[in-house]
Amino acid sequence: MKKTLIAFASIASALMANDPLVTELSSLNIIQENQIHVLKVKDEGNVYLIKGEPTQVAPGQSKQPFDFYVTKDKKILITGNGIYTQTHEKVGFPLDKNIIEGKEAFSYGTGSKILYVFTDPQCPYCKQFEKKMETLKDKYTFKIYLFPLPFHAEAIPMSKWILKGKDGEQMGERLISVANGSTEYKNPMLSPDEEKQLTAKIERQKNTAQEAEIRSTPTVLDSDLNKINWSTL
Numbered sequence: 148m149k150k151t152l153i154a155f156a157s158i159a160s161a162l163m164a165n166d167p168l169v170t171e172l173s174s175l176n177i178i179q180e181n182q183i184h185v186l187k188v189k190d191e192g193n194v195y196l197i198k199g200e201p202t203q204v205a206p207g208q209s210k211q212p213f214d215f216y217v218t219k220d221k222k223i224l225i226t227g228n229g230i231y232t233q234t235h236e237k238v239g240f241p242l243d244k245n246i247i248e249g250k251e252a253f254s255y256g257t258g259s260k261i262l263y264v265f266t267d268p269q270c271p272y273c274k275q276f277e278k279k280m281e282t283l284k285d286k287y288t289f290k291i292y293l294f295p296l297p298f299h300a301e302a303i304p305m306s307k308w309i310l311k312g313k314d315g316e317q318m319g320e321r322l323i324s325v326a327n328g329s330t331e332y333k334n335p336m337l338s339p340d341e342e343k344q345l346t347a348k349i350e351r352q353k354n355t356a357q358e359a360e361i362r363s364t365p366t367v368l369d370s371d372l373n374k375i376n377w378s379t380l
Contacts, residue, residue, distance in 0.1 A: 172197060172217060177224055186212060189240055194218050194225065198240055212360065214239060242359055242372045250355045252293045252310060252348070255319030256284035262375075263368040265292045265361045266322075268306055269299035273365045274326035276377045281323055283380060291322065293349060294356040294364055301332070306352075307345045308332035 166188070172178065172195065173185045182202040189196040195217050200210045216225040229238035247263060266273040280289060293309065295302030305325050309332070312318035325332060337345065367377040 168195070172221075175217070175221060175224075187240065191216070191229070191238060194229075196229070196238060196240070236374070242368070244372060246359050247290075247292070247355060247372075250292070250351070251290040252352055253291050253312075253315040253318040254288055255280065255291060255315050255322070256286075256288045258283070258285055258287040260287045261290060261370045262287050263290045263292070263372070265294045265356050265359075265364055265366040267294055267296045267299055267302050267364040268309060268322060268325045269302040270296065270364045276365045276367070277323050277326035279377075279380060280319065284319070287380075289319070291319070292356055292361075293352045294361060295349065295353070296364065303349060304335065305332045306349050307337065307342075308335045310345050310348060311335060311337070311341065 168188045169185050172188060178185065178199070183199040184202045186198045186200060188198075196214060197217060198212055198214055200212045204210055214228075216229065217223070218225070230236070231238060251263070264276070266277065268274075268277075283289075293306045295306050309318050309321040309325065312321050321329075321331075365377055367375050367380075369375050
């Protein structure tokens with residue numbers, strides 16, 4: 148199975164590299180001069196939405212993909228975010244479900260509607276959302292991805308205590324209790340093996356969020372991976 152997945156990934160990369168539009172836009176002087184590697188292109192009417200990454204980065208840094216635009220006549224390159232005027236949603240590439248499917252830390256709730264939730268347990272806005280989860284768990288099943296942000300010093304200890312729960316129900320309850328002010332996470336009673344396993348699991352969660360290009364928390368996606376306004380739930 149692993150070899151098959153690698154083969155599919157190689158085929159996908161080859162197809163993308165042979166996309167004539169990717170090749171054409173990659174040849175623009177401004178893109179070459181700024182050492183941008185064009186990853187993929189999406190036709191957005193009068194402009195092309197382009198996902199690129201730097202061809203070179205400083206030692207110790209990772210390549211961070213970014214989006215920008217080029218007009219169809221190739222005369223103007225535009226940086227920054229685009230917004231659809233009708234829906235007010237950010238213009239972007241659709242998220243590949245394979246990136247996140249089955250990689251959640253746990254599921255909470257028994258509802259028929261699926262929501263994918265990227266959350267930092269120390270984030271004050273995340274806590275507002277998590278306090279609502281208990282009242283919504285009969286309507287939704289929440290696929291929870293823990294994404295502790297580096298500027299929240301307590302987020303990783305909180306995440307470890309949450310993940311020590313025996314099942315999704317208890318993990319969800321612990322997440323909500325932290326949102327409501329619980330400090331039990333400060334005394335998690337972890338063995339060295341548990342510490343190692345939970346640290347590795349949190350790293351996998353962070354990697355999934357980064358691969359999905361999640362930039363903020365909470366980020367809540369519906370079953371079609373559209374970002375939704377969680378405050379309206």
